[in-house]
Amino acid sequence: MDDYIAYVASALCLSENTVRAYGQHLHAFVDWCDVRSIDPLRVTVRQLRSYIGDMRSSGLSQRSVAAHLSSIRSFFRWMIAEGLIDSNPAEALTSPKLPEALPVTVSARQMRALFSVVERGTPSGLRDACMLELFYATGARISELASLRLDSFDWSSRCVRLFGKGSKERIVPVHQRAAEAVHEYVQIGRPALLSNSSHKRPLDTSSLFISKKGRVMDSAALRYRFKALSRRAGLPSDVTPHTMRHTFATDLLDGGADLRSVQELLGHASLSTTQIYTHLSVDRMKAALKQAHPRGE
Secondary structure, rough: HHHHHHHHHHHHOOHHHHHHHHHHHHHHHHHHHHOOOOOHHOOOOOHHHHHHHHHHHOOHHHHHHHHHHHHHHHHHHHHHOOOOOOOOHHHOOOOOOOOOOOOOOOOOHHHHHHHOOOOOOHHHHHHHHHHHHHHHHHHOHHHHHHHHHHHHHHOOOOOEEEOOHHOOEEEOOOHHHHHHHHHHHHHHHHHHOOOOOOOOOOOOOOOOOOOOOOOOOOOOHHHHHHHHHHHHOOOOOOOOOOHHHHHHHHHHOOOOOOOOHHHHHHOOOHHHHHOOOHHHHHHHHHHHHHHHHOOOO
C-alpha cells in the first residue's frame, strides 16, 4: 500500500490532498478487513459489498462511499499491473450514483460585504486585501495561492504564474485593481509583517503571504483568515476559499467569456469539468427571468 501511495504521488502527479485521501481510504479498508480477519488481497465481491454497506450505515455520504470505492478499485488495478494479484473484485461493483451538485457562489452583494470588512490601514489588512483580490481575480485554488512567491508575478505584463494540480503551470492575467492590491501589500504590508518575526535573523523567504508573527502562511493559515473575514462579513458558513474560484468562473461566463478560455484560466485538464459552470450560469439567468419578467412566476 505504501508503494502504491508513492506511485500515486510521483507517477500520477496528483495533488497532496488527493494523495492523502487515497491513503486514508485504503487504511480504512485495511482496518475493516483486519477487524473481520479478512485478507485484503483476497477479498471477495460479497465482502466488498458488505464493506460498502457498513460505510453507508456509519453515515458516510454517497460521494464519500464512491470515493472510497474508487480508491480501492485503483489500488487493485495497480496490484494487477504489478503482478501481485490476478483479479480485481472491485470492478464488479458499481459506484453509487451521485446527484449533480452545482457549486456554491458568492453574490455581488456578498462580495462587496466581504471586501468591506478588510482593515486596509494595517499590514495584515493589506495582506488580506491582497489575498481576496487574488482569489477573485485569478480563480486560484488555495494551495496555489499559498505557494505564490514574489517572483511569481510579472509586473510588466501584469500576470501571475500559478502551479496547479500535478505541478502544472499556467499563466493568469491580473486586472488593475488586484495588481494594485498586490503591489501595495508587497511594498508596505509585507515588510512590516516580516519585521514582526521573532527570529534573530531576518526571515529569508520569498513567499508572498506572511502572518502577523512574520511567518510564512500555508494553506491552512490562509483558509483560517478567509473564514474569519467571511464570518465578519456575515456570509453563509458554506462559503469557502474554493467558493471564490467557483464565483470567478461563473462571473466570467455570465460576462460572455468563452468556455475554452475559462478552462485555461482555471487550469482544468478536461473541458467537461468546466462545463458545470455553464449550468450554473443558466440557472442564474432563469432566476433573473423569474424575478424580473412580468410573467416570470
